[in-house]
Each structure stands twice: as C-alpha cells, then as structure tokens.
Amino acid sequence: MTEAELDAVAEAEERIYDFPWTRGNFADSLAAGYGAWLAEEGGRMVGYAVMMQVVDEAHLLNISVLPELQHGGRGSALLLHLFDQARRQGATRMLLEVRPGNLAGQDFYRRYGFAEIGRRPDYYPAHGGREDAIVMARDL
Ligand SMILES: CC(C)(COP(=O)(O)OP(=O)(O)OC[C@H]1O[C@@H](n2cnc3c(N)ncnc32)[C@H](O)[C@@H]1OP(=O)(O)O)[C@@H](O)C(=O)NCCC(=O)NCCS
Numbered sequence: 140m141t142e143a144e145l146d147a148v149a150e151a152e153e154r155i156y157d158f159p160w161t162r163g164n165f166a167d168s169l170a171a172g173y174g175a176w177l178a179e180e181g182g183r184m185v186g187y188a189v190m191m192q193v194v195d196e197a198h199l200l201n202i203s204v205l206p207e208l209q210h211g212g213r214g215s216a217l218l219l220h221l222f223d224q225a226r227r228q229g230a231t232r233m234l235l236e237v238r239p240g241n242l243a244g245q246d247f248y249r250r251y252g253f254a255e256i257g258r259r260p261d262y263y264p265a266h267g268g269r270e271d272a273i274v275m276a277r278d279l
Pocket residue numbers: 155202203204205208209210211212213214215216236237238241242243244246247248250
C-alpha cells in the first residue's frame with residue numbers, strides 16, 4: 140500500500156465497517172513504517188492489510204476484503220502472506236484485536252490458529268458507547 144492508493148483504501152474501508160479507519164489512520168500507518176499490503180486482481184484492489192511489528196511480535200491492525208468478494212479465499216491469502224512477512228522479519232507471535240460481535244472474524248482467525256488470550260475493556264467505539272476487544276494470538 141502506498142500513498143497513491145489511500146483514497147481507494149479509505150473508500151473500501153467505509154463500505155466494509157460501521158466504524159471505519161479514516162484515510163488519516165492509513166496515512167499515519169504508512170508514515171510510521173508499518174507493513175501495509177494490497178491484494179489486487181487484474182489491477183483492481185480486492186483487499187488490504189496493515190501490520191505493525193515490534194521486535195518478535197507482529198500486531199495485525201487491519202485485514203479487510205471488499206464486501207462483495209468475501210468468503211472467496213482472499214482474506215486467507217492475505218493472512219498467509221502476513222504470516223510469511225512477519226516470520227521473515229523475525230516475529231515469533233502474531234496478535235490482533237477483534238470485536239466480540241464479529242463472530243465471522245473470530246471464526247476466520249480461529250481457523251488460522253488464533254486463540255483468545257484476553258480482553259481490552261472499552262477498546263472500540265460502538266453504537267451507544269464502547270465495546271471491549273477480544274485479543275487473539277498465535278505462534279508463528
Ligand atoms: C475477515 C475477512 C478478512 C476474511 O476474508 P475472506 O476473504 O472473507 O475469508 P476467506 O474466504 O479466506 O475465509 C476463510 C475462512 O474463514 C472463515 N470465515 C470467513 N468468513 C466467515 C463468515 N462470515 N462466517 C463464518 N466463517 C467465516 C471460514 O472458515 C472460511 O472458510 P470457508 O470459506 O472454507 O468457509 C473478510 O471477511 C472481511 O473483510 N470481513 C469484514 C472485515 C472484518 O471483519 N475484518 C476483520 C476485523 S478484525
């Protein structure tokens with residue numbers, strides 16, 4: 140992902156989430172040097188991911204597939220790419236947060252070996268207040 144793609148990414152993000160990241164959140168991630176990737180098919184963006192790595196721990200911050208293309212294996216392909224990238228940079232563990240209400244997301248992560256290791260109270264904005272995050276992790 141580069142600066143040039145941020146409009147398209149932010150537009151997709153708004154279609155995918157009730158509480159989307161802003162264009163600025165993605166720009167900040169690039170500026171901070173986080174790893175950020177697009178999945179493309181025929182020159183068209185179909186998904187993207189952002190990952191921060193600190194020493195041996197990789198933190199998955201965003202993984203998303205266009206709504207009309209979900210459940211077609213693209214998220215899996217992105218996630219396997221992230222495992223590979225993180226390992227190459229010396230990570231031995233990957234962490235992520237997911238909303239308790241996002242059961243599909245949790246199923247997706249569990250399928251790839253993630254297990255719940257804790258909760259972060261009031262982590263996410265939610266309709267009518269805040270929502271906890273489930274923290275999941277897996278060894279790489
Ligand atoms: C989560 C996400 C990235 C997964 O990408 P995807 O391309 O849809 O996933 P895949 O097709 O590779 O699915 C792999 C497996 O994950 C599980 N899975 C994915 N979506 C699921 C759903 N809605 N319900 C239950 N399980 C699901 C299934 O086990 C699936 O395997 P199957 O297709 O053989 O049933 C994508 O669905 C997405 O962008 N969702 C909305 C945003 C989101 O929730 N992101 C994660 C936030 S923490």
